Amino acid sequence: MSIDDAIRLTEILMGFAFAQQSIEHFVSKGGERYMFIFRFILAVLLIVGFQTTGVLVILLLLALEILNRFQGPYNGGADRMSLLILSCLCLAQLSPTQYWKEIAFGYLALQLVLSYFISGFVKVVNPEWRNGQALCDVFLFSVYPASESLRNWANWPRLLFFMSWGVMLFELLFPISLISSTSLYIALIIAASFHLSNVFMLGLNRFFWIWISAYPSILWFQQRIFATT
């Protein structure tokens, strides 16, 4: 995949993710609703490829206004990833040379790898994750389970112990998948399935769409770094 194709695919996927996020605000009150209607229109323009560089810059300015409006991210990590992808795309499109374009887009790929690896590392150093108690607590009393019936999962500590280790090992080993395009595709399918399970269990739908948007960057990055060595 060429860098231009990867950037374009990222724009389309991110545009779709932004449109989905924006539609959820159409039922909000006043200024918030209008801000996200505007964002939705920009997302559609990005998907169809109309004046993409200009649209990206306006989307970034709007993202800063949204950040200011909510005094931080509206949706935690999903909003942070949205801002990261948007910033990297802006920098890549505005880069004066191919070298800086690759640096900007490569930074996104690097952060995507780190998003899995660091998440795994901070868990594995915590004894409560290693013995499965942390995941029990997620279901037992955290705000995340999408329904009351899911709290019953806390009664299955053995299952949650294996799930904890499954998540930690996958996240820690994710960087190794870069050694070949086949292993990377398999890792990304597993990662997407992980995000999908988080939609079903924790209601984190925005994470699913926005993380997938960053996948073209790592597919390009893998070819750029490992296929040429």
Added chain:
Amino acid sequence: MLHILKLLIPALVPSWNFFDVITPSPRIQFALYGLNDEITIEWQEYRHRPTHLTLFQMIGRMLWNAKWNESMFIIGCAERLMVNPTLHSENEILNRMINDFTNKTSDIDLNNATHLQFRLLVVERQGSELHQNITYYSRIKKLPTWKIT
């Protein structure tokens, strides 16, 4: 400008420490105060999560999960209030409560209510038991009179 930069930097250089520690979890409760002088404060949980979700509902939430994501934002505001109370976070919670109650998107009956207050409970595990502590009371806010029945 500096303030926006402070908000932007965690996105450009993320920490990625998702769920590293399962911290004490906030719950939001509200009370409505009526026209009568009777002091009978009844605290109710704000935004119950559904008892059960069908597979069809879970799939639907892939594309439309507005209420849940708004609830997560409200919880985020509650977490901010526990660490660094600001008028912005308190207003976000109060205004979204009023919006819910007056637009009949919840089953709360305003009856003769004139004022609203919320409080934050923190749930945490101590040993094998769950404990709740009240950590914050909001100011008492007047409800919009044009909506009171």
